[in-house]
Amino acid sequence: MATSLPDLKIGELTINPPIVQGGMGVRVSGSSLASAVSNEGALGVIASVGVGEEWPDQSLDYPTRSALGFREMIRQTMDATPNPIGVNIMCVLTNYESLVRVADEEGVAAIISGAGLPLKLPGLVKNPKVKLIPIVSSGRAAEVICKSWAKKHGRLPDAVVVEGPLAGGHLGFSREQVDKPEEHRVERLVAKVAAVVGSYGQAGNVEIPVIAAGGVYDGTDIARFLKLGAAGVQMATRFVCTHECDAALAYKETYLRCTEEDVVVINSPVGLPGRVVRNEFVERVLRGERVPFRCAYHCLATCNPKTAPYCIAAALINAYRGNLDAGFAMCGTNAARVDKIVSVRELIDELVEETARAL
Ligand SMILES: Cc1cc2nc3c(=O)[nH]c(=O)nc-3n(C[C@H](O)[C@H](O)[C@H](O)COP(=O)(O)O)c2cc1C
Known part of the structure; x- marks a missing residue:
């Protein structure tokens, strides 16, 4: 059910509340968490890294059991929610292409791809409905991706996640940059990336929403990013301490x-x-x-x-x-601010209420 918050529109895809649950490897965001998030109207995202590790037949080689495990996880998630789901596939994976093909064949709503520049991504996806969403940590990375995709594939990203240095997992910054997060605040990055994708979007006559990530903790943060021009946020740390999160x-x-x-x-x-x-x-x-x-x-x-x-x-x-x-x-x-385990519904209700109040 739509909330009073603005929609996150990615082409014909409508996400409300405008929250993407960040993909979390290894297996931390699996089908349980992703489906629970999508059931609340936000976008649940499966992380594809290491999904073959629980595959019953460990005698199979790594790429084969990863592809089998990933396909099964996508199907389980889709069975558990009627709403769109996304997958996160890191460019740095040696089986990147195989995982992208599985996601494409299964018809996920979105492939979100970072930890490197996903320059090959459009060439690997056949289903035109699958939204392609790079994760970037600078305006320059957004520029390189837009330029390369437009030239080689005649398309642009459907949305872009801008991840700052306060994020979880692997960071697209040097150690020096991470140690000086103020200089690379995601608030500043959002403006830079929005300017880049805005000009490409205008030339291509498409809207490319910008999604802010990294240190978004509560509704006040969400409202701040929406006011800054982001169309939505991606959050991960908050979703770890939910009952539905797949980790132990x-x-x-x-x-x-x-x-x-x-x-x-x-x-x-x-x-x-x-x-x-x-x-x-x-x-x-x-x-x-x-x-x-x-x-x-x-x-x-x-x-x-x-x-x-x-x-x-x-x-x-x-x-x-x-x-x-x-x-x-x-x-x-x-992470240190999290003090209790709640259900995904409780978390999202709280975030929506806080955001509505702060807007
Ligand atoms: C436990 C954990 C695992 C993560 N794993 C991945 C991953 O596999 N791929 C990826 O692109 N990002 C990964 N991330 C980053 C998140 O998707 C997200 O963009 C980021 O953590 C957002 O910042 P926040 O945690 O402050 O909300 C991970 C984050 C966490 C906390």
């Missing part, structure tokens, strides 16, 4: 227990800084210790298993399963 309770409890000092940035084998909740495992990583591993699959194009200090895929799947001795939870800067 122990994962959610790391958020409930953590203080601001526990939220730290590490250099991830992905080749990008990543924000995480400090624990014993993270301490070892921060001390520069190596956690030996044997790479069973080369899941990340940017990871060199010979030199990587630990396996990020294993660390994240362990954390998702609740084994935080052998991994860690990723989070946004605001």
